[in-house]
Amino acid sequence: MRPAQFTLHRPQSLAAALALKAELGDAAAFHAGGTELLIALKARVLRYEHVIDIKRVPELNGIRLRSDGTLSIGALCTHHRIANDETVRAMLPGYAELSEHVANIRVRVAGTLGGVLCFAEPHADAPTMLCALDAWVVLAGVDGERDVPSRDFHLGEFATAKRDDELLVSIEVAPQSEGTRSAYRCFGHTERPAVGVAAVWSTDNPQRLSLWAGALTAAPVRLARAEAAASEIAPDAPRADVWAALRQAVAEDAQSIATHDDLHGGADYKRHLVTVLAQRALEACLP
Ligand SMILES: Cc1cc2nc3c(=O)[nH]c(=O)nc-3n(C[C@H](O)[C@H](O)[C@H](O)COP(=O)(O)OP(=O)(O)OC[C@H]3O[C@@H](n4cnc5c(N)ncnc54)[C@H](O)[C@@H]3O)c2cc1C
Known part of the structure; x- marks a missing residue:
């Protein structure tokens, strides 16, 4: 299906783009690459009289x-x-x-x-x-x-x-310290991820882990128990001991995530994926 007719605007500056939107209000949408917006317009899930192409800003x-x-x-x-x-x-x-x-x-x-x-x-x-x-x-x-x-x-x-x-x-x-490494691992059987886990591990003093899971709820969630457990791990702990020290906390974090069955998988399956992907992401960023 083709989108309903709209007027295309191509502002050349940030001020011009914002002024246009202020003038046109709900009747206008910003358009960047269009990979989501055009699908929604063609399916007529969304409808705008004006489209503001921001690519020249x-x-x-x-x-x-x-x-x-x-x-x-x-x-x-x-x-x-x-x-x-x-x-x-x-x-x-x-x-x-x-x-x-x-x-x-x-x-x-x-x-x-x-x-x-x-x-x-x-x-x-x-x-x-x-x-x-x-x-x-x-x-x-x-x-x-x-x-x-x-x-x-x-x-x-x-x-x-x-x-x-x-x-x-x-x-x-913000600038990352020399001792900070990050990794992301995801899995899915459609074009988009069913679950993704991002780990940022800093060996600075104090040692710090930032661990987040995404895609299985409306917004990314912090795996807080695992982050707390990481701060207790000795900085010189052998690589193999790190996951052993975090496994239980990650499993508890995963169990507490309020996800649901959908076309990307059952809730239990997605919670299981969180633990698998957390291990992979962590291992990828351990020194
Ligand atoms: C088939 C398919 C598979 C995909 N798979 C993945 C995947 O595996 N992983 C993943 O992360 N993503 C995936 N995506 C999503 C993809 O990352 C997004 O479609 C893309 O980044 C959207 O950018 P866009 O510039 O095309 O947005 P547009 O379609 O131009 O805009 C999307 C929305 O954002 C608004 N918008 C855009 N830019 C701005 C801005 N600067 N300020 C204010 N509002 C703005 C628009 O008004 C619109 O509402 C997939 C998408 C498709 C279509």
Whole structure:
């Protein structure tokens, strides 16, 4: 099916895009890569009289290191670009690797990071990793910019902390210490992940684990018992002992996740996957 007719706008600046949206209100939607929006428009699940194509807005593009070492990824960066960017590969190899495996090549070259975050379809990869990395998003409205931590951004299925009239400008990740490594492992039998687990392990003093599971609930969830157990592990513990010390806590965290049976699998199966993927992600980032 074709989408219902709409007027296409192509603003050339952030201010122009925001002003257009303020003027057109609910009748308009932002369009980045269109990989989600166009499907919804064609299926007539969504209908807008105006579509604001933001691809020409320079403020939303580019990957750069800020003077304090913070990595700033423009909302328009595609998964493919992130996967192949030298700075991301050097600073966050686990995130670059994740981006290399999102969906399929057609979605990776068109789909943007801003798009996957704003659409908030729960079966996605990046949100889980960005929560584990303590990332934050920069949102812009006509009245200025604000920062929102990744972990507070997703409020539910297709629901975020972004106001309808705001644009997601960039995703920011603080500099990582030398002793910090991250990894993401996922599994699914459809095009999207059924479950994904992101681990960020820091051997700095104090030793710290950030462990998050995603896709099996509306928003990524923290595996808090495992994180607490990790802080008790001796810094010089043999690699083989680390998972043994965390296994029980991860299993308890997994059991406490309020997931449900759906086309991606039964609830028990998905909770089991959390433990398997947590072990794999952890082992991938242990020194
Ligand atoms: C077949 C298929 C398989 C997929 N598999 C996976 C997968 O395995 N893992 C995974 O993580 N993802 C997967 N995805 C999701 C994919 O990551 C997203 O489709 C893509 O990143 C969305 O980006 P986009 O630029 O195309 O968004 P668009 O379709 O352009 O926009 C999506 C929504 O976000 C809004 N929006 C976009 N950018 C902004 C912005 N900067 N500010 C404010 N609002 C904005 C739009 O208004 C729209 O509501 C899959 C998608 C498809 C279609």
